[in-house]
Amino acid sequence: MLIVGGIVHEDDLNRLKEAVRLVQSDLGWSGIPEQIGLELAGRDGDVDAYHVALSDGQFWAGAAGLDGSSKRAAARSVAIGAQDLVAELLGIAWPVCPEHRRVLTVPSEAEAAEEPLGDGPVWRCPVHGHDWVAAVGHLSDAFPFRA
Numbered sequence: 001m002l003i004v005g006g007i008v009h010e011d012d013l014n015r016l017k018e019a020v021r022l023v024q025s026d027l028g029w030s031g032i033p034e035q036i037g038l039e040l041a042g043r044d045g046d047v048d049a050y051h052v053a054l055s056d057g058q059f060w061a062g063a064a065g066l067d068g069s070s071k072r073a074a075a076r077s078v079a080i081g082a083q084d085l086v087a088e089l090l091g092i093a094w095p096v097c098p099e100h101r102r103v104l105t106v107p108s109e110a111e112a113a114e115e116p117l118g119d120g121p122v123w124r125c126p127v128h129g130h131d132w133v134a135a136v137g138h139l140s141d142a143f144p145f146r147a
């Protein structure tokens with residue numbers, strides 16, 4: 001899978017794969033049965049552009065390629081990529097806050113820098129406001145009983 005000479009290194013790719021496992025957990029919590037993976041879809045400038053894909057290879061490339069430069073960046077970009085994928089290809093607004101029935105979002109790195117976060121990016125609910133709801137990959141911990 002790794003393209004020799006590409007700027008996406010094996011470490012970046014491994015971080016993206018780990019992020020896929022995290023986000024897959026959140027998809028499962030939501031009752032979405034599709035399996036997600038990574039699809040190498042060409043180049044984005046000098047960087048190999050990976051996108052979140054369904055198991056049949058379909059992907060949505062509405063944004064730049066995934067960012068695997070750090071664990072946090074990988075989880076953020078895969079979560080956002082999966083959200084776009086699910087919205088565009090499956091027509092599902094995901095994930096939804098079980099308390100408020102509103103779509104959760106992952107704050108940008110700049111927004112997140114102002115928040116008291118743990119190790120990774122978080123899902124945020126517009127009604128919860130600036131309170132984070134759950135770390136990406138841990139919706140099942142925050143809401144063991146899915147609404």
Ligand SMILES: [Zn+2]
Pocket residue numbers: 097098099100101102125126127128
């Ligand atoms: Zn909420």
